[in-house]
Amino acid sequence: MFMFIFNKLKTFPKGGIHPPEAKLSAFKSIEKISLPANVKIPISQHIGVPSVPVVERGEAVKTGQIIDKTGGFVSANIHAPASGKIAKISEEMDVSGYRRMSVMIRVDKEEQWDDGIDTTDELRSEISLNREQILEKILEKGIVGMGGATFPSHIKLNVPRGKKADVLIINGAECEPYLTADHQLMLEKSEELMVGVKILMKALDVKKAIIGIENNKKDAIDKLCKLAEKHDDIAVEALKVQYPQGGEKQLIKALINREVPSGKLPIDVGTVVHNVGTTYAVYEAVQKNKPLIERIVTVTGKSVKNPGNFLVRVGTPVSTLIEAAGGLPEDSGKVINGGPMMGKALNDLDIPVTKGTSGILILPEKESSRSKSKVCIRCSKCVSSCPMGLEPFYLMTAVQRGMNDEIENNRILDCIECGSCAYICPSNRELLDYIRLGKSTVSNLIRERQSV
Amino acid sequence: MNQTIIITIVSLSGLGAVAAMILYVVARQFKVETDPRIDEIEEVLPATNCGGCGQPGCRAFAEALVNATDISDMHCPVGGNEVMKQVGDILGVEVEEKDPYIAVLKCSGSFEHRKKTNIYDGAPNCTVAAQLYGGDTGCSYGCVGLGECVDACDFEAMYMDENTGLPVIIEDKCTACNACVKACPKDIIELWPRGRKNKRIYVACMNEDKGGIAKKYCSVACTGCEKCIDECKYDSIVVENNLAVIDPEKCKLCKKCVYVCKSNSIHMINFPPPKEKDRPPKERPSRKLAQTKAEVAEVEVSEVDVVKVAASKADVVQAKTTEADSVKDKTSEVETDKANTSDIENINIKNEDDTSADQKDSKDISSENENKA
Numbered sequence: 095m096f097m098f099i100f101n102k103l104k105t106f107p108k109g110g111i112h113p114p115e116a117k118l119s120a121f122k123s124i125e126k127i128s129l130p131a132n133v134k135i136p137i138s139q140h141i142g143v144p145s146v147p148v149v150e151r152g153e154a155v156k157t158g159q160i161i162d163k164t165g166g167f168v169s170a171n172i173h174a175p176a177s178g179k180i181a182k183i184s185e186e187m188d189v190s191g192y193r194r195m196s197v198m199i200r201v202d203k204e205e206q207w208d209d210g211i212d213t214t215d216e217l218r219s220e221i222s223l224n225r226e227q228i229l230e231k232i233l234e235k236g237i238v239g240m241g242g243a244t245f246p247s248h249i250k251l252n253v254p255r256g257k258k259a260d261v262l263i264i265n266g267a268e269c270e271p272y273l274t275a276d277h278q279l280m281l282e283k284s285e286e287l288m289v290g291v292k293i294l295m296k297a298l299d300v301k302k303a304i305i306g307i308e309n310n311k312k313d314a315i316d317k318l319c320k321l322a323e324k325h326d327d328i329a330v331e332a333l334k335v336q337y338p339q340g341g342e343k344q345l346i347k348a349l350i351n352r353e354v355p356s357g358k359l360p361i362d363v364g365t366v367v368h369n370v371g372t373t374y375a376v377y378e379a380v381q382k383n384k385p386l387i388e389r390i391v392t393v394t395g396k397s398v399k400n401p402g403n404f405l406v407r408v409g410t411p412v413s414t415l416i417e418a419a420g421g422l423p424e425d426s427g428k429v430i431n432g433g434p435m436m437g438k439a440l441n442d443l444d445i446p447v448t449k450g451t452s453g454i455l456i457l458p459e460k461e462s463s464r465s466k467s468k469v470c471i472r473c474s475k476c477v478s479s480c481p482m483g484l485e486p487f488y489l490m491t492a493v494q495r496g497m498n499d500e501i502e503n504n505r506i507l508d509c510i511e512c513g514s515c516a517y518i519c520p521s522n523r524e525l526l527d528y529i530r531l532g533k534s535t536v537s538n539l540i541r542e543r544q545s546v
Numbered sequence: 547m548n549q550t551i552i553i554t555i556v557s558l559s560g561l562g563a564v565a566a567m568i569l570y571v572v573a574r575q576f577k578v579e580t581d582p583r584i585d586e587i588e589e590v591l592p593a594t595n596c597g598g599c600g601q602p603g604c605r606a607f608a609e610a611l612v613n614a615t616d617i618s619d620m621h622c623p624v625g626g627n628e629v630m631k632q633v634g635d636i637l638g639v640e641v642e643e644k645d646p647y648i649a650v651l652k653c654s655g656s657f658e659h660r661k662k663t664n665i666y667d668g669a670p671n672c673t674v675a676a677q678l679y680g681g682d683t684g685c686s687y688g689c690v691g692l693g694e695c696v697d698a699c700d701f702e703a704m705y706m707d708e709n710t711g712l713p714v715i716i717e718d719k720c721t722a723c724n725a726c727v728k729a730c731p732k733d734i735i736e737l738w739p740r741g742r743k744n745k746r747i748y749v750a751c752m753n754e755d756k757g758g759i760a761k762k763y764c765s766v767a768c769t770g771c772e773k774c775i776d777e778c779k780y781d782s783i784v785v786e787n788n789l790a791v792i793d794p795e796k797c798k799l800c801k802k803c804v805y806v807c808k809s810n811s812i813h814m815i816n817f818p819p820p821k822e823k824d825r826p827p828k829e830r831p832s833r834k835l836a837q838t839k840a841e842v843a844e845v846e847v848s849e850v851d852v853v854k855v856a857a858s859k860a861d862v863v864q865a866k867t868t869e870a871d872s873v874k875d876k877t878s879e880v881e882t883d884k885a886n887t888s889d890i891e892n893i894n895i896k897n898e899d900d901t902s903a904d905q906k907d908s909k910d911i912s913s914e915n916e917n918k919a
Contacts, residue, residue: 185755185756185759187680190679191678191679191680191686192679192680192686193680193686193755193759438678439678441663441664441679441680441682442663463667464667464668467669524668524669524674527668527669527671527674528669528671528674530674530677531671531673531674531677534677
């Protein structure tokens with residue numbers, strides 16, 4: 095009985111929910127998708143300033159060649175995901191739901207890789223580059239956070255003066271239902287992942303790394319544990335299956351019991367969090383000189399014939415992915431970019447896969463349509479489910495009434511948009527919709543205040 | 547017994563007298579001097595507290611007026627020149643007359659012109675929807691159709707038209723307070739000078755996509771073809787980002803641009819039905835053809851009652867006629883409310899170069915009937 099108490103899995107203390115896991119594509123090995131005839135690469139695939147195209151129409155490009163350069167400090171390079179000719183640089187629909195600048199490449203039949211890229215599967219565990227060279231490589235190869243937020247990785251790794259990280263956290267929680275891309279990556283590329291962790295540790299100059307994995311991926315935990323035995327400085331921790339365990343702040347609290355203060359970053363409590371997908375991309379960039387041009391995407395859904403994990407190049411239309419998974423089911427209601435909790439419905443199936451596309455979820459109409467919103471019954475379930483300790487019901491009402499000072503004082507900017515409140519609400523209120531609206535209003539106000 | 551009553555009365559009145567004295571002294575000693583003109587001006591102002599002047603309410607505006615050294619930039623859109631003149635009299639300054647404004651909707655993508663490409667079922671709020679994506683049609687510039695502007699309007703000067711999915715601005719009630727302009731996340735409502743005799747011409751489109759894409763998703767989108775620029779003698783039109791924009795100060799209301807626009811995206815409001823000489827010369831043959839057809843048709847539909855005429859005036863597209871009588875009744879009801887000036891923005895009487903022959907016929911009939919009426 096006491097053993098049970100001592101074996102209690104680590105988790106974050108406040109809020110959280112446990113939606114049905116529905117990991118339909120688990121244990122499906124990664125399948126490579128052949129290149130489509132055209133790839134569309136939006137110039138804005140990351141948080142921050144959009145990149146600036148450096149190619150012109152009609153120009154021939156090789157796979158891995160740089161096509162968009164960083165447009166500012168918070169920005170990332172974008173590389174050609176396929177060799178071919180630049181067909182056009184025009185405004186195309188992307189994940190944002192708006193038409194934005196994209197570079198379209200007409201793909202060659204025979205792929206030509208750019209010089210110096212190692213395309214073999216050989217494992218390279220010797221880290222020859224020094225710290226500065228690693229950071230430069232990560233910046234040059236356009237690595238961004240691949241858990242979905244797409245924050246440029248070189249900024250996270252460039253620790254500001256006066257601050258010091260002492261532990262690196264690798265996020266393998268994958269708490270979103272349905273998604274299995276990270277799980278499969280941990281199983282199939284575990285050795286590469288370990289090298290990636292070592293590279294990140296060298297870049298940050300830390301002596302300790304923890305890989306956090308939710309307990310529903312026991313095989314991945316076992317495999318990584320076995321590999322981690324060889325390294326004294328890497329630990330693998332099993333986490334309780336609880337959404338949003340993969341949230342940066344929740345993960346930090348669960349693993350090293352430090353709380354990131356409101357408005358501060360993880361580096362302020364001496365840690366940096368990277369996703370396993372990012373870690374693998376860092377390995378490829380540093381050891382194989384390969385830019386971030388492909389990623390693993392889970393295509394899933396209850397009516398999908400062949401749900402699976404696919405290795406796709408950035409710029410491939412979502413429709414191609416759906417074809418690979420057995421086509422669009424007849425009862426489809428929504429096609430979602432990402433998972434069911436934080437994902438966003440797509441308004442066009444020709445929208446290309448970007449660096450941040452972790453999954454394509456096809457929900458049947460019955461499940462996807464929202465029920466009618468009713469009045470708040472003050473049950474406070476949203477309050478107890480909020481992992482950030484906010485009061486969603488109050489924030490929503492205040493946003494609707496335009497009480498901007500009030501929502502700012504009630505820390506609306508702390509919201510991580512995990513959607514737990516909207517999921518748990520028995521009255522089906524659009525809590526997150528309005529909170530998101532309030533967040534953008536408040537951040538605009540703050541920006542205005544700063545500019546004055 | 548008597549003694550108790552007397553003591554009570556005396557002590558209470560004594561207490562009252564002392565309190566009154568304290569209050570009197572305090573009131574005299576700590577009196578806040580306010581300019582009496584503030585109260586006078588507040589009396590004159592419309593007391594709607596709409597914020598159209600840029601101040602949080604009428605009292606604040608009155609204070610601002612009294613404290614300001616120069617009031618030429620300050621204007622009460624609700625009260626208009628009349629109220630501002632009274633304010634000027636109180637302050638003893640000359641107030642310049644300002645052109646009255648009205649809100650205009652710069653989108654004409656009704657259900658008919660803009661096919662839905664997907665369905666939105668999130669929070670019924672335009673800004674939330676606009677944050678999520680471009681909108682439920684292929685046009686990401688046009689009206690979202692969830693009515694945030696209508697909610698923002700304090701004067702009941704707007705309503706959502708269920709048949710078009712677009713908000714309608716009621717001319718007589720609109721005070722140009724700017725509330726709807728601020729509420730709209732797509733910036734498709736703009737304050738526009740009411741114009742001479744309430745007549746105005748504006749481009750009812752905000753689409754900045756290239757012509758082909760704009761046209762693909764909305765049949766009344768401005769394609770930036772620049773034909774209107776060639777036609778305009780007063781240099782009042784510029785095309786920026788594939789979108790024509792009319793400068794109301796330069797526009798002389800000659801209507802030439804309205805007739806030359808192939809996609810019907812330039813609207814004219816409160817103009818009489820077009821006359822023969824207004825048409826561009828190259829389109830005359832087709833017009834004649836249509837007219838003869840119309841004459842034939844006129845015999846058949848000779849007895850059209852007044853209600854129908856009004857309805858067809860309100861919306862030419864609906865004048866495609868006979869079908870949906872209920873719709874017409876609805877619009878005609880609103881129509882009769884507003885004496886002569888129509889509240890419906892869609893009096894785009896020029897449908898001349900439209901492709902469908904049916905539409906041409908019925909339209910000509912309607913304008914003929916209108917002339918009669």
